[in-house]
Amino acid sequence: MRMSEIKRILVLASIIRKEHMFSHRTKIMLPILLLFIPGFAWGFSDPNVVLPGGIQPSNAMEILYYTSIGVLFSATIxxxxxxxxxxxxxxISGVLELRLSQPMSRSSQTTALVWGHWQSSFIPILACSILAIVAIFVRRDMLPTIVEMLCxxxxxxxxxxxxxxxxxxxxSYATEQSTSIAFGIGTWFLFTFLWALVTSMVAFASGVAVGQPNDPEWIQLEGYLDLLSPNGVFHHLLETQMPTIERGVATSMTIFAIALWSIAPWYILQRRIQHLSL
Amino acid sequence: MPHVYIALAMAEPRLEVVELKYRHTISPRIPLFRRSARYGSGVLDCTFSLQRGEILGLVGANGAGKTTLLRLIAGILQRQAGEIRLEGNIATPLELRSIIGHMPEHVRWNGSRTPLGIIEEFCILSDEATNTAEKIINLVGLTGQIDEPLHRLSQGMRQRLSLGVALIGSPDILLLDEPFNGLDPIASASFQKLLKSLQQKGVTIIVSSHFVHDLSQLVDRIAIMHRGQLVEEGTMEEVSSRLGFSDLYRIEGMGSFDIEAHFDEEHIIEYAHSPESWSALVRGASQQSLQAIITGGASIVSWTPYQPSLVDLLRSATGLELEEMSFEVSPQILVPLRGDGDEDE
Incomplete structure (x- = not known):
C-alpha cells in the first residue's frame, strides 16, 4: 500500500520529531524552557509583582505578554x-547523499525536514506554554480568552x-558543525540582544531621540524596525491582543511581516536544497 | 511488424551516458563576489553505454571523477552538459532516481536509530511498502543487528546497511561507490555473489572500487577515468588490446638464456634471471619464436599470454606511475586531455 505524498511528508517529519524529542539536547533544554516559560508566568502572576516603570500586570494576557520575554530567550535558542x-x-555523514538519491522530490524532503524540526521544538514549547497558562490560573485564578490563547x-x-x-x-551552507551553530547562535544573539542597539543606531541616524518611552516618534520607529526582526514581529502579533499598547504599526503590516518572515526563508531553503551539491 | 519494433527497442542500451559534463565550483573567498567563483575538478565529456545485466567497473586514481560521475548518473548532481538516456530516452534526474539504487562511498551511520528504522525510512522516501524492510535486512545479512543502535555497528555492517538502502525498490540500475570498503573477505565474496545474482536478474551495475582484484573478477566491462575523463572503456580484452597488452607473453625457463639473441630490445618489457631460472615479459612471442628458443637449447617451463591486471591497465591508460597515482589527489586538478571549446576559463 503506497502512501500519498502528504502522508509520506508527515511520516518523515514524525521520524525527525521522534529522534529529536527524546534527544539529549531536548533533555538538557527542557529545564531551561520550564524555568523561562512557566517559571516566568509564575513570577509575573504574583499579585504583588511590580515591574520596572511601576507596571502591574492586571489580566492573564498581560502576564502572557510579559512571559513572552522568557519565550524569546529560551524557545528561540x-x-x-x-x-x-x-x-x-x-x-558530513554522507546520509544526505543517500537521501537526495531517493525518488522523493527535494521540495517534499525539505518540507518534511522543516515540519519535523519545527514539531520537535514546538511541542515541548507548547507544553511549557500550557503550563504557563496553568500557572497563571493557579496563582491569579484567571485565564486568557480563547482568542488570546490562540494568538x-x-x-x-x-x-x-x-x-x-x-x-x-x-x-545547508555549513560543511561542518561549528559554522552552522555559530550562524544559528549569531542570528539568535542579533535579534534577541543586539536588535535594541540596531534600533538605537537607526534612531540616532534619523534624528529621533533614543529610548524615550513617551516620544511617539521613537515608539513608531521602534515599532517599524521591529517588523524586520522575528522577535519584533512576534511581539507585534501579541500586541494585537493588548489594547493598552499602541506602537503605530497597523495589524495588516504585522500580518504582512508574518507572511514575509514565513515565506521568504522557506523559499530560500527550498531553493537552496534544490541546488545543493554535495 | 510489432516484432521488429520490440527488437529495435531491446537493442537500445539500458543506460547511455553521452558527453556528460560537470565541474565543481570553487567558492570565492568572499561569498558576495560570485563572479570570482572558479571551476575545479569534475567530469568532462564522459560517454559510454551499458546493456541490461552488464557490470561496469569504474577505476581511476583518487580524484579522477568517479564519485562525481556516479552522482551525476544517480541524479544527485545536475549535469552542466550532456545527456543520460534510459533505453534511448533522455532521463530527468527524478526519473533516474526512480530506477537507480545508489550506494555512496562514505556513509557514517550513527545515532541511536536501528537498521530496521533506517530501511523503513528510506522505503518511505522511495515510495515502497515498509513491510519489505525486513527482507532487505535479511538480504544484506543484518538480521542479527536488526535492532542494534547504529553507533554500535562495525564499518562492514554500515556498508551492508548502505547497500540495503540502495537495494530498496529492486532498482534496475545499481551504482556502487567503493562497496568493498570495510567488508571482510567472506562478506566481500558473498557481496560479489549477490551482485552476480542481481546481474542475472537483469540489473545493470556500475561499481567503482580500489579493490581491483575483487573488481576484475566481477565486471564485464571496465571504464578507466583520469582527470575527469573516460580514457578507456570496454571489455577487459578490448581495453587490453587497445593498450597493447594483447601480444604480451610471459616466458619462464630454467638454466641460462640469452634473451637478446631472440628478441629485439624494444620487445623486451621485463627480464629477470637467477643462476637457476629466468623469467621474461616480451611482446610478440609467436610460436615461431618459441620454437626458435627451444631449438636454441633453452629450457622453457611456461609460455603464457600475459593477463594484465587492472593496475596495469590503469597505469598504461593514464601514463602514470604508481608513485604519481598515489599522490595525485589535488581536487583542483582537471587538465582536459581533449579540447573543449566551451570551457569558462
Missing part, C-alpha cells in the same frame, strides 16, 4: 539548537518556525 545540524550533520500559541509557533528555517538555511 531551543529551536536553533534543534535545527542547527538538520542538514549539515547528514551532509499566543500562533505567535510562539511562527517564532519557532522562523528560527527553525533560519537555522536550517545556515545548516
Amino acid at each position: 531551543f529551536a536553533v539548537l534543534i535545527a542547527h545540524d538538520g542538514i549539515s550533520k547528514e551532509r 499566543f500559541v500562533v505567535a510562539v509557533g511562527v517564532l519557532v518556525l522562523w528560527y527553525t528555517l533560519l537555522s536550517l538555511i545556515a545548516s
Whole structure:
C-alpha cells in the first residue's frame, strides 16, 4: 500500500520529531524552557509583582505578554539548537547523499525536514506554554480568552518556525558543525540582544531621540524596525491582543511581516536544497 | 511488424551516458563576489553505454571523477552538459532516481536509530511498502543487528546497511561507490555473489572500487577515468588490446638464456634471471619464436599470454606511475586531455 505524498511528508517529519524529542539536547533544554516559560508566568502572576516603570500586570494576557520575554530567550535558542545540524550533520555523514538519491522530490524532503524540526521544538514549547497558562490560573485564578490563547500559541509557533528555517538555511551552507551553530547562535544573539542597539543606531541616524518611552516618534520607529526582526514581529502579533499598547504599526503590516518572515526563508531553503551539491 | 519494433527497442542500451559534463565550483573567498567563483575538478565529456545485466567497473586514481560521475548518473548532481538516456530516452534526474539504487562511498551511520528504522525510512522516501524492510535486512545479512543502535555497528555492517538502502525498490540500475570498503573477505565474496545474482536478474551495475582484484573478477566491462575523463572503456580484452597488452607473453625457463639473441630490445618489457631460472615479459612471442628458443637449447617451463591486471591497465591508460597515482589527489586538478571549446576559463 503506497502512501500519498502528504502522508509520506508527515511520516518523515514524525521520524525527525521522534529522534529529536527524546534527544539529549531536548533533555538538557527542557529545564531551561520550564524555568523561562512557566517559571516566568509564575513570577509575573504574583499579585504583588511590580515591574520596572511601576507596571502591574492586571489580566492573564498581560502576564502572557510579559512571559513572552522568557519565550524569546529560551524557545528561540531551543529551536536553533534543534535545527542547527538538520542538514549539515547528514551532509558530513554522507546520509544526505543517500537521501537526495531517493525518488522523493527535494521540495517534499525539505518540507518534511522543516515540519519535523519545527514539531520537535514546538511541542515541548507548547507544553511549557500550557503550563504557563496553568500557572497563571493557579496563582491569579484567571485565564486568557480563547482568542488570546490562540494568538499566543500562533505567535510562539511562527517564532519557532522562523528560527527553525533560519537555522536550517545556515545548516545547508555549513560543511561542518561549528559554522552552522555559530550562524544559528549569531542570528539568535542579533535579534534577541543586539536588535535594541540596531534600533538605537537607526534612531540616532534619523534624528529621533533614543529610548524615550513617551516620544511617539521613537515608539513608531521602534515599532517599524521591529517588523524586520522575528522577535519584533512576534511581539507585534501579541500586541494585537493588548489594547493598552499602541506602537503605530497597523495589524495588516504585522500580518504582512508574518507572511514575509514565513515565506521568504522557506523559499530560500527550498531553493537552496534544490541546488545543493554535495 | 510489432516484432521488429520490440527488437529495435531491446537493442537500445539500458543506460547511455553521452558527453556528460560537470565541474565543481570553487567558492570565492568572499561569498558576495560570485563572479570570482572558479571551476575545479569534475567530469568532462564522459560517454559510454551499458546493456541490461552488464557490470561496469569504474577505476581511476583518487580524484579522477568517479564519485562525481556516479552522482551525476544517480541524479544527485545536475549535469552542466550532456545527456543520460534510459533505453534511448533522455532521463530527468527524478526519473533516474526512480530506477537507480545508489550506494555512496562514505556513509557514517550513527545515532541511536536501528537498521530496521533506517530501511523503513528510506522505503518511505522511495515510495515502497515498509513491510519489505525486513527482507532487505535479511538480504544484506543484518538480521542479527536488526535492532542494534547504529553507533554500535562495525564499518562492514554500515556498508551492508548502505547497500540495503540502495537495494530498496529492486532498482534496475545499481551504482556502487567503493562497496568493498570495510567488508571482510567472506562478506566481500558473498557481496560479489549477490551482485552476480542481481546481474542475472537483469540489473545493470556500475561499481567503482580500489579493490581491483575483487573488481576484475566481477565486471564485464571496465571504464578507466583520469582527470575527469573516460580514457578507456570496454571489455577487459578490448581495453587490453587497445593498450597493447594483447601480444604480451610471459616466458619462464630454467638454466641460462640469452634473451637478446631472440628478441629485439624494444620487445623486451621485463627480464629477470637467477643462476637457476629466468623469467621474461616480451611482446610478440609467436610460436615461431618459441620454437626458435627451444631449438636454441633453452629450457622453457611456461609460455603464457600475459593477463594484465587492472593496475596495469590503469597505469598504461593514464601514463602514470604508481608513485604519481598515489599522490595525485589535488581536487583542483582537471587538465582536459581533449579540447573543449566551451570551457569558462
